Amino acid sequence: MMSTDGGDLRVALVGGGGWFLQRAHAPAWQRIERRRDLGFRVRVVAVYCRAGVSTERARKRLGAWGRRLRWFDEFDALLTDGEVDVLDVALPIPVQPVFVERALAAGKSVISEKPAAADPRACAALLALLAAAPPACAWSVLENWACKPGVLRVLELLEGGAVGEPLSYAVDLIQPLRPAGEHAMPGDAGRDGVSAGRGWRQPGAYAGYHLLDVGVHVLRALRVWFGDVESASDARVDGGGEAGSARLAHACDARRLSGRFRWSFAPDERGPARAAVVISGPRGRIEWRMDDNTLTVTAADGTPAPRAAACADAPAAAEGGEGGEGVERLHADGWVCGGCLLYTSDAADEEDS
Numbered sequence: 001m002m003s004t005d006g007g008d009l010r011v012a013l014v015g016g017g018g019w020f021l022q023r024a025h026a027p028a029w030q031r032i033e034r035r036r037d038l039g040f041r042v043r044v045v046a047v048y049c050r051a052g053v054s055t056e057r058a059r060k061r062l063g064a065w066g067r068r069l070r071w072f073d074e075f076d077a078l079l080t081d082g083e084v085d086v087l088d089v090a091l092p093i094p095v096q097p098v099f100v101e102r103a104l105a106a107g108k109s110v111i112s113e114k115p116a117a118a119d120p121r122a123c124a125a126l127l128a129l130l131a132a133a134p135p136a137c138a139w140s141v142l143e144n145w146a147c148k149p150g151v152l153r154v155l156e157l158l159e160g161g162a163v164g165e166p167l168s169y170a171v172d173l174i175q176p177l178r179p180a181g182e183h184a185m186p187g188d189a190g191r192d193g194v195s196a197g198r199g200w201r202q203p204g205a206y207a208g209y210h211l212l213d214v215g216v217h218v219l220r221a222l223r224v225w226f227g228d229v230e231s232a233s234d235a236r237v238d239g240g241g242e243a244g245s246a247r248l249a250h251a252c253d254a255r256r257l258s259g260r261f262r263w264s265f266a267p268d269e270r271g272p273a274r275a276a277v278v279i280s281g282p283r284g285r286i287e288w289r290m291d292d293n294t295l296t297v298t299a300a301d302g303t304p305a306p307r308a309a310a311c312a313d314a315p316a317a318a319e320g321g322e323g324g325e326g327v328e329r330l331h332a333d334g335w336v337c338g339g340c341l342l343y344t345s346d347a348a349d350e351e352d353s
Contacts, residue, residue, distance in 0.1 A: 012046035012078055014089040014099060016071075017054020020113070021090040022061045029088070030065060046084055048072040050091075075099065079106040086111060093213060097122045100139070104129050107137055114143040115216050145217040150288050151224055153295060153328075154279070158225055162297055162305070163281030166226070166252070169259030171218055173290075174274045175210075176267055210265040211237075211244070218261065221277070226250040226257050242266045295328045 011029060015021050029044045047062070047069050049055040055073065059066055072078045078087075079102065087103045089096060089112040097117040103110045104126065117123035130139050145151050158166065219229065227250045237244035243264035250257045275290035284299040297305040304327075 008041040008043050010083055010085045011042065011044045012048060012072075012081075012084045012087050013044060014048045014075075014078070014087050014103075015091040015096075016047035016049045016058040016062075017051060018090050021088075022058060025088055025090055026062055026065070044069060046070045046072060046078060046081065048075060048078050075102065079103065079108060085109060089113065093118050097126060100126055101129060104133050104137060104139060107134055109136070109138045111140045111142060114141055114220075115212050116141045118212070143216065143220045145220045146224055148221070150290065150293055150295065151221045154221075154277075154286060154288050155225055157286055157295075157297065158279070162283065163279060163286055164283035166257055166279050166281045168257070169222070169226075169277060169279045171222070171259065171261045171277045172274045173215060173218055173261075173263040174272075175214070175265055176273060210242070211263055214265075215261075215263055218263075218277070222248065222250070222259070222261075225279070226252045226259075230256075238266075293329065297328075 013021060013025065013029070026044075029042070032038075032042050033044065035042070047058060047066065049058055049071070050073075052073070055071065059071070062069075072081075078084060086109045087099075089099050089103070089110060091099055091113070093115065096112060100110050100112050100117075115123075117126055126139070130137070157163075223229065229248045230251050231249045232246045233249070235244065235246040243266045245260060245262040247258055247260055250259075273291065277288050277290070279286045282300065284297060284305055287296045287298070289295070299305045
């Protein structure tokens with residue numbers, strides 16, 4: 001994904017008014033710009049915003065770094081700009097595929113936020129467009145859980161034989177949304193900090209609802225551990241994706257491994273919120289609590305297993321010591337790129353420097 005003249009890789013941010021682009025993407029690009037070990041330079045050169053109000057907010061948020069960039073409010077003008085090689089697209093799920101499509105059709109390489117599209121048909125159309133694009137045109141879909149400390153630590157334990165050959169797994173992603181569309185995700189509260197979340201994250205805004213938006217992270221973790229999902233069975237989906245369950249099958253080391261994935265974002269969900277995965281094998285089981293980022297390894301006889309030493313260079317190295325016998329508290333959670341912690345949720349309300 002080098003620039004056409006073999007020099008710097010020149011990047012434009014698309015969706016500059018978005019909270020996630022400002023808080024996660026922009027800081028990551030600033031770090032990449034400072035790297036000198038890539039064999040070429042990476043420079044962010046432009047920002048596109050869809051609305052004037054979001055442009056003002058983005059200029060304020062990006063501060064001095066943003067003032068050196070060129071700002072666009074016409075997407076066509078950005079597509080025809082010869083000084084841009086790659087577009088980093090971070091827009092709401094219902095509209096993002098249109099921008100990816102236009103960029104690929106214009107011969108621009110694209111990095112876009114997950115999910116690839118709002119439904120399988122739209123995704124297939126984009127893949128067909130990519131196949132017909134010039135060879136130098138690339139498309140990469142970002143998904144941060146491939147680098148998440150908890151995911152990498154579980155992978156390390158599995159590869160180290162902590163449970164033996166995995167036999168099954170169970171995932172519970174139970175995160176009831178509060179009434180009136182309130183959302184617990186950072187940056188999604190209304191202007192008063194209490195009421196309605198973002199309109200595009202409400203029921204019916206796109207196919208799959210939060211299963212597509214949030215569940216894709218869990219599916220990515222399962223793919224890291226067990227390979228691609230080959231089939232799904234016993235599926236039950238309620239409320240357009242608001243709640244449901246399915247049994248997933250993977251091809252894992254030339255054998256089939258299956259597990260249950262249960263989710264619910266329903267406001268009337270009974271029982272406590274829970275986000276956890278349990279992986280079982282002949283030697284015991286691993287439980288990773290995604291909600292508090294703790295990990296427990298239990299031997300086959302039910303006793304806590306000794307905590308395995310973390311690799312010295314692993315981003316999942318324990319922080320703050322163990323949480324009790326057989327319990328490991330992982331690195332402070334946040335958005336991670338290339339093993340580098342970029343952003344933690346407790347920084348959401350920091351003022352611009």
